[in-house]
Amino acid sequence: MANSGKADNQLNLALDVPEDVRAKTLDLNIGFIPEVKIWELIVKYSGDLSRVASDLGATVVPLQNEYAIITLRQDLIPQLTAYQEIEFIEKPKRLFYSVNQGRSVSCINPLQTSQYNLFGNGVIVAVIDSGIDYAHPDFRNPDGTTRIIELWDQTIEGKPPEGYAIGTLYTREQINEALNAPTQPERLAIVPSVDLSGHGTHVKCLNPKKIKE
Template sequence: MADQKIDNLLNLAMEAASEERIKSKNLNVGYDPEKKLWDVIVKYSGPQSGLAGEQILAVPLLGGYAVVTLPESEIDSYSHREQIEFIEKPKQLYFETFQGKEASCILPLQNGVSGLTGRGVLVGIVDSGIDFFHPDFRTEDGSSRILSLWDQSIPGNPPEGYVIGTEYTKEEINKALALGEIQGRRLVPSRDYTGHGTAVLGIAAGNGRGSGGANRGVAYESELLVVKMKNADKNSFPRTTELMEGVDYLIRQSIRLGKPIVVNISFGNNYGSHEPYN
């Protein structure tokens, strides 16, 4: 019977044949086949003095945990020590973007027969702005994927029909990119000071150029429309009025261009009734 102080995955790994462990993506994580040693996570109580020993190295952590390195042959007897409460096999960590895309079935859509890349679709955000110099928002020739950027916080040249901010065209953004960071940001001074809008748009539509294709977003061949909301007061957040105007602008741009649009809104509030519907 498997030792109940040892987690199921570690029991399974020790019972499996070496060939099965090598083929598995999980069973051999934590095991050094050359030294025949395991790194394991241990929950213990009592003094730390009894954690280490001959052929056993222990690194005590806060909260009654320790990382212990020991031969596989010693795991069973180690688990019978009175102070040992539980022994767990380590797990492999991954970039969350890979896990998220796999769980949401985005990868089969992008790479399968359908080949959905966002081409021909507009992706718009109303957020904290964008780092338009970021390579994920530029094409292979270095030009911008952003068709227009309305920064509500910079006075001077609002879009037609609106009264705040400045609208920057794709041509102006491309000129700024060609000038380089220092001069370019003088021509188009819009900045994403929090990085929130840049991160959101990267998830939605980044093309992965900044990571060699590793961290590609969902609609990575789409064209982009960006609204940076104005803060009503210093050290405050935007209001629903700025948000509504931003969404209105994006929809009007979509109609003008004759292209479908997906709008991402990651700003919100917790106002209103919280009573459930009957």
Template sequence: MPDQKLDNLLNLALDATEEEREKSRNLNVGYEKQTRKWEIIVKHSEALPGGSEISVVSLLGGYAIVTLPESMLDEYSRRPQIEFIEKPTRLYFEDFFSKEASCITQVQRNEPGNLQLTGRGVLVGIVDSGVDYRHLAFLTADGKSRILRLWDQGIPGNPPKGYATGTEYTNEEINEALSLSVQEGRRLVPSEDGSGHGTAVLGVAAGSDFSRGAVNRGVAYESDLLVVKMGIPRQDSFPRTTELMQGVDYLVRQALAMGRPMVINLSFGNNYGSHEPYN
């Protein structure tokens, strides 16, 4: 019968074979194979004694980190001052963990039998606070921009056909700006992301990473990008639904004109309107 003072994962690790533990990413975390010792987290009601084979690091709040041989774990858990024992778990960068939990890394892997989905051939559109078009996350391996169109609704001068405000920048113009110094490039394509929100959101959705072995890439990291920066914020520093609607309309028209599938990310919204359920 499993030890009731041990957490489920630790009980599972102790019941598993050595081969099963080796295959798992979690079961052997905290176990040192060479010394056959466990590093465990202990909740206790009284001070814990150490010993020649037991190391105790006392923490505040009645917790301790204990290292002891696996053969002593069962006896140790029976001590009356021990309330609960759990094994450590591996920490991840939150971006890695969220992608793993969402099964993104599994479908991205370039291995036989996997789907190898990278976003290639797909458009990712975003209506947000803009984008830092110089950011490495939105460049190809050879330093060209993945942004096919950038409509900044707040820069007057050259709106897209059918719209009345802002300026539309093409992939060619963005690449020319990238070839210049930052100052000169900003004169050609002066669009900026003042809050960083749009840059962050687009990075999660479609950021590429060619500089560090694809460690920090987003979901659709080989997709092409369409970006709408909503107009100059007014009251309370936020744009309006009219600007959002035009942005979505623009993205859909662009995708239809290109004849390509598209996913749109919207991270702006509000809580107006009726909240009554439909009958």
């Protein structure tokens, strides 16, 4: 694709290199679904994206502050840049895990001194990470039920949250049903979400409410 002022440099590079070369890189292929030649892109826009979605046959998931996720065919990206509603386009980035000194760099330690005494009571925490081991004791109440309100696994096709097009949303009730299953295979048959790397589980175990308990 000819370099576009609306597309970030990494997206332009990803579209300019051969697909087999791109697949061997660390992050240029992130956001691309090679089987169907489709990209999942992040856009900054103004106005209404319904015309863009209709014209290009794209899937649009609005976010906040006039950002959205657009999923469309690779060959239609040059056309996407031509719409005046589109201000900027970028590809997803690969996230790298880092857990060392997590409490200090997150400024948790000073908040739990006697001056502030903030331990997270009444706070709902959202964690966007590799997943969560929902059967872990840290995420269960004394009666064995889950402390998790909802679990959105974006790697499992099924019923996504309202307004979104990917993943499956598991409710507290479904998680409790899974926790009551007598064996792990039966539990995973109900809620098959797993944290393969363990990073998301580790991060959630560090939340201030749990530290106090």
